Amino acid sequence: MRTFLRVTLTVLAFTVAALALPLTLGGITLSASFENRYTPRTDGISPQPVRRAHDPAKPTAVVVVGNEGAVVSDTLAPFEVLAASGAFNIYTVAPEARPVTLTGGLDLVPDFSFADLDRLLTSAAPDVVVVPALPDLGEPTTRPVTDWLRLQSSKGTLLMSVCSGSGVLASAGLLDGRRATAHWTRIDGFDDEFPAVDWIRGTRYVDDGDIVTTAGILSGIDGALRITERFAGTETARKAAEDVGWAHYSPGASTPMPQNTFEAADTVVGFNTAFRWDKPMLGVLLTTGIRELELAAVFDTYGQSLAVETTAVGVDDTPIQSRHGLTFAPRGTPAKNDVDRLIVPGAEAAAKHAADGYSPVYLHTGPGFPFDAVLQDLVRTTDTATTQWTARTLEYPTGHLALSGTAWPWTVTLRPFGLAVLGLLVAFGIRSRWRDQSPARGPGRVSRTTR
Template sequence: MRFFTVLAFTVAALALPVTFGAVTLNASFEDRYTPRSDGITPRPAHRPHDPVKPTAVVVVGNEGAVVSDALAPYEVLAASGAFNVYTVAPEVRPVTLTGGLDLIPDLGFADLDRLLSSAAPDVVVVPALPDLGEPTTRPVTDWLKRQSARGSLLMSVCNGSGVLATAGLLDGRKATAHWIRIDGFDDEFPAVDWIRGTRYVDDGNILTTAGILSGIDGALRLTERFAGTETARKAAEAVGWAHYSPGSSPPMTQNTFEAADTVVGFNTAFRWDKPRLEVLLTTGIRELELAAVFDTYGQSLAVETRAVGLDGTPIRSRHGLTFAPRGTPTTELDRLIVPGTDAAASHAADRYSGLAPVYLHSVPGFPFDAVLEDLVRTTDSATTRWTARTLEYRTDHLALDGEAWPWTVTLRPFGLAALGLLAAFGIRAVSRRFAGQGPSPVRRGSGDSH
């Protein structure tokens, strides 16, 4: 009997934390790639094509892509001036990147064939896709096989190597991936020689990079191969990347899980009141400035983001990409975030001064620095350091000192467990009370016969 009592109280203690945690956990991951529901499909901006230059494309799936995996290499290659650079997808319709940033691909696969007269692009960049391993990636993997067979140089970013491995394009090769997934890839794709502790692996016509911002190093390596070291150096300077290592991968210590990384579990499962940030998209913004906001906040799993515009219409980025906001700023937000040095200089959000806009990039620097500094001010050091490690970004030059740990969020499962136990004790006490009362015995009168 005692065993069942202990079991009942254990279940009561776990019921609320597990239920609330599961609901919040599921929403934390699903919300990062929630597609827009208004059915609007703006047309991408037209750009001239220079047939003399090599063509590089960043491929995204119909279900989305990791925002920095796509936009960081895109800006590096575009800033180099050495390539025609486009984003491509199976079809031209809004594609949701991390955090709800809707990209309108420049070209569909058929459009690219027409543009290049059925020739293969010189370079194909493959970001991590949220539906890796699902049937929905089949149009991308089939297309990648065709481009590889036709001579394209393929570069995967982060877990984009899983996309290449799924297509069988890494069998018998050396490759790398994000530190969180590489052990799993080791088991899932045993025909690949997975390399750790490097930002990229250059294996001839396939180049793979480690996590997220390692894609910048990979894109600079591609620039070296097509346009030379000096062009790559200038591209690194143009995007503000201080870690360029000519001719070789920069040194990197392989990340592994640490005790402090449990913070992500609390953020995903028990931070059910995540602050809602509306991110103002403005014309001329750098692609890395957008990536910095949506990926840093998105990888933290501690806040929610929504892309908005000055008037809700599509905007064009510094190097010609088209993004579609999901409306204009509302009063339901917690903060209005305005990324971009140009937006800060022009006070682009002054019409929304009543919402106290936060101009993140008012001080020069690599775009991710300001966002990480904002994250540590508004959350905690543990969350921010987890985010930087997930981005594979060195933060030695940043002062990421804030509240050490999200104690309020951490105490929530224990509070829920206590409520469950109190409810169980209450139910037990009431049931015992009613059981103790029982039916009253019938008393016989004095004249009753025996």
């Protein structure tokens, strides 16, 4: 019995030794990977947005972001679609008038605070409110947003959520008794958390009258085109889809799609988040006139991979305006930031060679949807498994792309096993040292110290 107990304790001790380093170091890196997605700026600057003309004859659509930020493509993709349609006054709005951080370190200066928008519309509600995924879903910090959404809904606003933004609507009680959808990684959890909602899978959006919900990330484009159809007709929506380069427009109905589920290859994201300690830092150059989708493509593709980090930089510290008038504030210049690569998104910036003095990588030098070039760069600089995970997370069809590269991040994958071996070697060393320093005991043996 004593022998069995001793063997059991020894096995347990060596198991703990093998797991200690991978779990400790991996846990630290994992936590930092998610925290860095919304790292707020610390310089205290608060630039003002550039005001755009308001046409009272057009319906007004707004994309709401929380004080803690929002997912970048959930925010910018519907914004560009609605702006490209020409059918709306389109703005961004937040509880407070200060910069908010979108995923990947892109600082958006909202067009209006809730109070400012109220004054612009003379207390009327906007016609459309788009709700992206917020990082603080379920936290008290979302209350200004959920309270405001309930108020707009009571006034007859058409609400549209993108990705896990449906969780924001559900937490506000606005989806009870309704059909809705969400990102495939969250919908099962929402099913448990919000049982009063009829969660629908295998579709890019669900139109339930005065609330439209969409599935993951780029499904927000389909939802925005549906909104455009309802306000301005199918032909206007078709032209908007062509303008933004979206080849998957389905007039009048949502396109069915296979419901994604977690697969064995998706473990790559665990290795990327926990054991890729040498993630390259990409400086993303902000240039005036850039399309909102070109920005979203860079920050969300690299960001969703969890294999690369990004930060927004500018040729100087001056805020820039995107094609449809949004204001973004860079975090310094390439010279002031320690970046491994300088990425320059935007076809216009590439045509103008906007950053030739910095040895940049121009991404959008050819035709295609803005996410195509970024996914192709990602597969060249990481691996196929990471890139396929990213595309599935974005819910972006990639059948038209040749995404071939290194199959798997083997170096990163071997790191936890190397740490486990190191832990075992340390444990063996400690055990051997302890045994060498312990007096011999047992029948027929004489202690070294009592001869």
